[in-house]
Amino acid sequence: xRNIRHLTKxxxxxxxxxxxxxxxxxxxxDIASTSFIIRDPVFGTGGGYGSSGSFKFFGxxxxxxxDGGGTSTSFKIHEGFLYYPKVTDVVLTATPTGSTAHxxxxxxxxxxxxxxxxxxxxxxxxxxxxxxYTFTSVGxxxxxxxxxxxxxxxxxxxxxxxxxxYVIGKSNEQCITIQPTITFSISNNSVQxxxxxSAAARYANTSGGSLTNTVAHTMxxxxxxxxxxxxxxxxxTLTSSSNTISPxxxxxxxxxxxxxxxxxxxxxxxxxxSITSAYNQSNSPNPNWKFVANTTEMIATTSGITTSExxxxxxxxxxxxxxxxxxxxxxxxxxxTGNF
Numbered sequence: 226x227r228n229i230r231h232l233t234k235x236x237x238x239x240x241x242x243x244x245x246x247x248x249x250x251x252x253x254x255d256i257a258s259t260s261f262i263i264r265d266p267v268f269g270t271g272g273g274y275g276s277s278g279s280f281k282f283f284g285x286x287x288x289x290x291x292d293g294g295g296t297s298t299s300f301k302i303h304e305g306f307l308y309y310p311k312v313t314d315v316v317l318t319a320t321p322t323g324s325t326a327h328x329x330x331x332x333x334x335x336x337x338x339x340x341x342x343x344x345x346x347x348x349x350x351x352x353x354x355x356x357x358y359t360f361t362s363v364g365x366x367x368x369x370x371x372x373x374x375x376x377x378x379x380x381x382x383x384x385x386x387x388x389x390x391y392v393i394g395k396s397n398e399q400c401i402t403i404q405p406t407i408t409f410s411i412s413n414n415s416v417q418x419x420x421x422x423s424a425a426a427r428y429a430n431t432s433g434g435s436l437t438n439t440v441a442h443t444m445x446x447x448x449x450x451x452x453x454x455x456x457x458x459x460x461x462t463l464t465s466s467s468n469t470i471s472p473x474x475x476x477x478x479x480x481x482x483x484x485x486x487x488x489x490x491x492x493x494x495x496x497x498x499s500i501t502s503a504y505n506q507s508n509s510p511n512p513n514w515k516f517v518a519n520t521t522e523m524i525a526t527t528s529g530i531t532t533s534e535x536x537x538x539x540x541x542x543x544x545x546x547x548x549x550x551x552x553x554x555x556x557x558x559x560x561x562t563g564n565f
Contacts, residue, residue, distance in 0.1 A: 315396035324449030326371040333385040347384040373530045409561040413442040426480035429540040444536040452564035453527035462518040465551030475514035487543040489514035496534035
């Protein structure tokens with residue numbers, strides 16, 4: 226008997242699967258009219274769209290001449306054909322005047338021809354060329370002043386803003402030096418008491434004296450000294466030949482002591498200066514008066530940069546019945562010292 230072997234051949238077939246990735250491309254069509262053509266008008270990150278029989282506009286609802294800004298936590302996209310309009314350069318000039326930097330600049334003008342205008346400007350100030358700058362919005366003007374500047378070097382630029390407040394232009398840089406500055410003036414160099422009497426106090430003014438407390442003259446001062454300034458005086462008391470009227474200290478009293486020989490001054494300020502107490506006209510309810518002959522006395526101080534401040538000076542004189550007759554006078558020198 227023949228043994229028959231059945232051989233089974235196993236055939237392994239491999240099946241290969243092929244995947245086809247299909248890409249879809251979309252292209253924008255031109256928008257055209259008899260007077261213009263917009264090439265491939267696809268912009269924006271989506272949103273609603275407006276349509277007509279000729280075209281569709283995809284975006285965030287803004288016109289093509291404004292900003293369609295979309296935001297996320299990581300980026301911002303600005304849309305619109307004229308979001309970055311072209312403008313003429315601003316030309317800046319900076320001029321130092323005392324403690325003030327006076328800035329002027331030419332107007333930025335759109336040269337796109339599509340009605341765009343500047344909404345305003347920002348001025349920047351820095352202590353070194355190139356910044357960093359500290360910017361201030363100044364409005365749609367062509368001049369601006371930085372006041373009360375300490376002595377030193379300063380650099381300036383001007384930024385041009387569009388209708389949305391974005392910077393779309395910048396001027397040249399201008400650097401200047403602010404010098405140490407003190408101004409000091411006196412309104413009148415000569416005041417009079419008129420005829421003195423032991424019956425009542427007299428107050429000096431420019432028209433022959435007064436029986437009522439009045440301002441004799443004013444002093445005006447300002448400085449960009451970082452630590453302010455001091456005002457002092459020195460001079461003799463009222464003197465006629467070898468005769469004098471005694472300098473006095475009068476506290477909290479309007480007219481001193483009529484019938485006694487007294488000469489003193491007092492002052493007040495229109496600003497923040499500190500008046501030495503013994504000379505303070507604003508002391509309530511009655512003023513303080515003082516005079517020290519031939520000795521430098523400080524009468525007012527400031528603590529920082531100051532703009533113009535006015536001091537009102539007053540003088541009082543009393544005599545006794547024994548005061549010798551004569552023409553009494555005094556030459557008082559006032560001195561201002563900047564604390565730079």
